[in-house]
Amino acid sequence: MKHLLTWSSITILVFFSVLGDIVLSRAMKQVGDVHELWDRAGLWSVVRRMLGNANFVIGIVAMTGGFFAMLFALSWADVSLVAPAAASLTFLGNAVAAKIFLKEKVDRRRWIAAALVAAGVALIAG
Amino acid sequence: MTLRKYLVLAGVAVFGAAGDSMLAHGMKQVGRISIHHLQEVVLAVLNPWVAGGILLLLAFFAAYMSALSWADLTYVLPATSMGYVVLALMARFVLHEHISPLRWTGIILISAGVGFVAGGPTLTTHTHDRPETFEDLEAEEEPEEVGVGEVER
Numbered sequence: 001m002k003h004l005l006t007w008s009s010i011t012i013l014v015f016f017s018v019l020g021d022i023v024l025s026r027a028m029k030q031v032g033d034v035h036e037l038w039d040r041a042g043l044w045s046v047v048r049r050m051l052g053n054a055n056f057v058i059g060i061v062a063m064t065g066g067f068f069a070m071l072f073a074l075s076w077a078d079v080s081l082v083a084p085a086a087a088s089l090t091f092l093g094n095a096v097a098a099k100i101f102l103k104e105k106v107d108r109r110r111w112i113a114a115a116l117v118a119a120g121v122a123l124i125a126g
Numbered sequence: 127m128t129l130r131k132y133l134v135l136a137g138v139a140v141f142g143a144a145g146d147s148m149l150a151h152g153m154k155q156v157g158r159i160s161i162h163h164l165q166e167v168v169l170a171v172l173n174p175w176v177a178g179g180i181l182l183l184l185a186f187f188a189a190y191m192s193a194l195s196w197a198d199l200t201y202v203l204p205a206t207s208m209g210y211v212v213l214a215l216m217a218r219f220v221l222h223e224h225i226s227p228l229r230w231t232g233i234i235l236i237s238a239g240v241g242f243v244a245g246g247p248t249l250t251t252h253t254h255d256r257p258e259t260f261e262d263l264e265a266e267e268e269p270e271e272v273g274v275g276e277v278e279r
Contacts, residue, residue, distance in 0.1 A: 005161065021199055028194035029251065035130060035192070050191065063187075071149070071167050071176075075159040079150035087210075091203060098199045105250035106200050109242050113204040116239030123232030124210050 002076060009073035013086050016066030018093040022101050024059035031056070088118040127248065131196065137189035138202070139209030145182030147213065152176035197248040204243040207236050 031037070031049045038046050050056050073082045095114040099106040106114075152175030159166045170176050193202045211233050217223040225233075 021203075024191065025194045025199040028191055031195055034195040068167055071153060071170055072159060072164075074150060074153040075156065075167070075170075079146075079153075083146065083150070091207075094203055095200055102199060103251055104198045104200050107246070109246050110200045110204075113239040113243035114200065116235045116242065117204045117207045120232040120235030120237075120239060121207065121210055123235065124214055124229050 006073060006077040006081070009069050009076070010082060010085050010089070013066050013069040013073060013082075014089045014093055016062045016069060017086070017090040018097050020059045020062035020066060021090070021094050022097050023055045023062065025098070025102055027053045027055035027059055084122045084124065088122045091118040091121070131193075134189050134192050135202070135205050136208075138186060138193055138206040140212060141182050141186035141189060142206065143209035143213045145179045145186055148175050148179030148182060152179060198250055201243055201246070201248050204239050208240055211236050 027050070028034070030053055031046075034046050037049070070082065070086070073086070091114050095106055095111065098104040152173045153170065155175065156166075156170045156173050159170070171180060190202070190206075193206070197205075214225060214229060214233055218225045
């Protein structure tokens, strides 16, 4: 039961994290470079553009779902299992999803980086 | 890449790592949450460590959104994973915890991954829906290059 609950919540956490990262990344590309925007039109304009973006709102909802899935997972398993498992799987999930949904050019350099970081994260907290 | 952009990436790494550690510490104090009492997960935010972790994660979120506005997701994520390395080094040199050879291997792998992605371009997408300029805000201003679709090194 403990394992089932732990891994179910980690799976839900990874799903929400990847979904959130992808839609938020798309939202921020639609908003534009916030440094540039802030310099020109002020902070309020940045906030208004972000809150008015549908992808941004979907991303916030997904991140909130992931946050509570993480709290639930942490209450059942050690952070030394939850954090590396969720982070590694999210790294790999994001690399695949960014290529498919965001059309990012995930070249060999980025695949290697994603794999190295995912393996490193799994080791560092494992 | 400007100094400001490096600072934003460092902010993502540090705030994220510190926030996660505070949440983890707080949830150890809160204890296990039963599947039959899921509302307890909401009450967990009343724990001061959890609340502090949430504040740090809000700072993380602001820096993260800023980074995603000018860089690819597959660039930002590896670049900011240095936070894990910072956490491990802090555990070793500030808290004097023992770091096993396995964890040192992890630190080296993450650093290598960061090195791989850091040498490449920050933005590879040609997002047609990305604003070229912000002319809707200040039409009279001389439009500057925003660097859309151009590969920045």
